[in-house]
Amino acid sequence: xxxxxxxxxxxxxxxxxxxxxxxxxxxxxxxxxxxxxxxxxxxxxxxxxxxxxxxxxxxxxxxxxxxxxxxxxxxxxxxxxxxxxxxxxxxxxxxxxxxxxxxxxxxxxxxxxxxxxxxxxxxxxxxxxxxxxxxxxxxxxxxxxxxxxxxxxxxxxxxxxxxxxxxxxx
Amino acid sequence: xxxxxxxxxxxxxxxxxxxxxxxxxxxxxxxxxxxxxxxxxxxxxxxxxxxxxxxxxxxxxxxxxxxxxxxxxxxxxxxxxxxxxxxxxxxxxxxxxxxxxxxxxxxxxxxxxxxxxxxxxxxxxxxxxxxxxxxxxxxxxxxxxxxxxxxxxxxxxxxxxxxxxxxx
Numbered sequence: 318x319x320x321x322x323x324x325x326x327x328x329x330x331x332x333x334x335x336x337x338x339x340x341x342x343x344x345x346x347x348x349x350x351x352x353x354x355x356x357x358x359x360x361x362x363x364x365x366x367x368x369x370x371x372x373x374x375x376x377x378x379x380x381x382x383x384x385x386x387x388x389x390x391x392x393x394x395x396x397x398x399x400x401x402x403x404x405x406x407x408x409x410x411x412x413x414x415x416x417x418x419x420x421x422x423x424x425x426x427x428x429x430x431x432x433x434x435x436x437x438x439x440x441x442x443x444x445x446x447x448x449x450x451x452x453x454x455x456x457x458x459x460x461x462x463x464x465x466x467x468x469x470x471x472x473x474x475x476x477x478x479x480x481x482x483x484x485x486x487x
Numbered sequence: 488x489x490x491x492x493x494x495x496x497x498x499x500x501x502x503x504x505x506x507x508x509x510x511x512x513x514x515x516x517x518x519x520x521x522x523x524x525x526x527x528x529x530x531x532x533x534x535x536x537x538x539x540x541x542x543x544x545x546x547x548x549x550x551x552x553x554x555x556x557x558x559x560x561x562x563x564x565x566x567x568x569x570x571x572x573x574x575x576x577x578x579x580x581x582x583x584x585x586x587x588x589x590x591x592x593x594x595x596x597x598x599x600x601x602x603x604x605x606x607x608x609x610x611x612x613x614x615x616x617x618x619x620x621x622x623x624x625x626x627x628x629x630x631x632x633x634x635x636x637x638x639x640x641x642x643x644x645x646x647x648x649x650x651x652x653x654x655x
Contacts, residue, residue, distance in 0.1 A: 452602060453566040460601040469599040477598050 321401035322369065324348040330370075334363060347402040357390075357407050358417040364394055364403055365422055372396045372403055375423035378430055380437035382463045387411040388439055392419070392426070409439065418444040436461040491581065493647035504642070511555070511581070512638035513543030515631075518554035518578070520571060522561025525588035525621040529560045532624035542631050551577040556634070557611075562590040562597060563604045575611045581646050583638070585630055586613045589620040596620065 322330075327348035328341030339360070340351045352360050364372040372394035381389040388409040395402050407416060418441040420427040430441045431450040438459035441447065449456065458465055469477075491511070497503040521529060532539050533546045540546070548554035551574045563571060575584070586607050589595030594605035607613060614637060617630040 451566070453564075453568075456565070456602075465601070467599045467601060469605075475599065 319369075319371065319396070319399035321396075321399050322348070327370075327401075327403055330367075331360065331363075335360060344404070347404055349404045349406060351406045351408065354407050354409065354416060357405065358419055358422075360405055361392060361394070361419050361422055364405070369399075370396060370401075370403065371398050373398070375425040376402075378419075378426050378433060380433040380439055380461070382437060382461065383408075384463055385411070388414045388437060390416055390433065390439060414439040415442060416440070417442050420444055435459070438462065491643060493644050495643060498643045507643060508639050508641055512635040515544045515556040515583070515634075516548040516554050517544050517546055517556045517558050518548045518551050518574070519546065520557060520559045520561075520574065522559070522563060522567065523588075523590060525560035525590065528621045528624055529558060529587060529627060532627045537624040537628060539628060539631060542628065542635070544631055551575070552579065554578055555582060557582065557584045558587055559584065559591045559607045559613075560587040562595070563607050563610070564602050565604055566602070568604050568610050571607065572610050581643065583614045583634055584611055585615045585617060585627075585634060587617045587627060587630070588622055589618065592616050592618060 324341055324343035324347075327350065328339070331339045331341060331350055331352075335352070335356050338353050338356070342349050350360065364370045374395045374397055376393035376395055378390065378392045381391065383389055386408070388411065390407045390409065392405045393402065394405065409416060414437070416439060418426070418430055420430060420441075420443075427444075427446075428450055430444055431447065433439050434441060434444075434447055435449045435452050435456075436459060452460070491507070495507070498507060519526065519529060521527075531537065544556065551557070555578075557575060557578060559571065575582070584607075586592050590597060590603070591607040594600070594603050597603035598605065604610065615630045615634045617626050619626055622630075
């Protein structure tokens with residue numbers, strides 16, 4: 318049984334291996350590492366294979382739309398032996414949201430990357446089957462982007478018809 | 488009498504019609520199309536406390552081909568919509584549909600969603616709508632009784648010839 322690494326330790330080890338471009342903060346006991354796009358795949362592989370980290374479990378890969386700040390992809394790794402959590406975040410420019418796929422490092426990421434692909438339009442280079450996972454095939458657009466229009470809300474703004482209010486509208 | 492079709496003899500004769508509809512409304516084999524949390528309430532309605540078997544609703548048909556009643560309970564998404572259409576088409580006539588809960592009635596809390604079908608009646612004809620989010624099991628019992636009242640007065644020939652199987 319190993320011991321969980323603190324966020325400072327994670328930062329020290331990652332910077333020793335990948336240079337000073339990596340910024341690690343502590344978020345409620347989880348280490349959050351913001352890494353450059355080019356290093357993403359290597360960092361994930363390092364966290365998986367290095368015995369001090371031994372992150373053998375990938376919880377999720379997800380996307381965030383930061384509006385003018387571009388996109389963010391966040392991959393949450395957990396170690397079942399050391400019981401620590403490391404979240405790897407990558408900032409992507411809005412006009413070129415492309416990232417390396419890690420589906421061969423963690424099988425979990427296969428479906429999660431497909432979901433991130435269809436919801437945010439982030440492309441994962443090297444993904445073997447980049448097709449829609451949850452949405453119907455004819456669906457157009459990326460629904461979790463902030464600029465995606467919800468047609469129902471164009472007709473009636475949120476929160477829609479409230480009970481007792483319908484009669485006044487009509 | 489055999490299989491009920493639009494050519495069933497004497498179906499308009501009053502005692503025959505009564506007997507036919509009496510038999511049909513108290514032996515509704517139900518096909519559970521549980522899609523979300525509403526199906527838990529539906530299951531609760533089938534268990535000992537509420538027990539819809541006493542109304543003649545028999546859980547559960549092994550597939551749509553054995554079912555008289557399709558019970559849609561839960562959120563129907565656009566991706567699932569072709570599946571429910573296909574299952575409905577596989578059911579033998581005369582067939583009935585109960586839409587159980589706000590989501591299958593009109594989209595419910597997902598009224599502005601990008602992926603939810605705003606009501607199962609956009610895909611298949613619905614006979615009885617049960618409102619609620621989720622409705623109580625008692626509400627389903629009431630919906631079943633409403634459906635049985637509709638079947639009671641039904642003309643089997645009209646049901647077949649109307650083109651749609653929904654009772655209006």
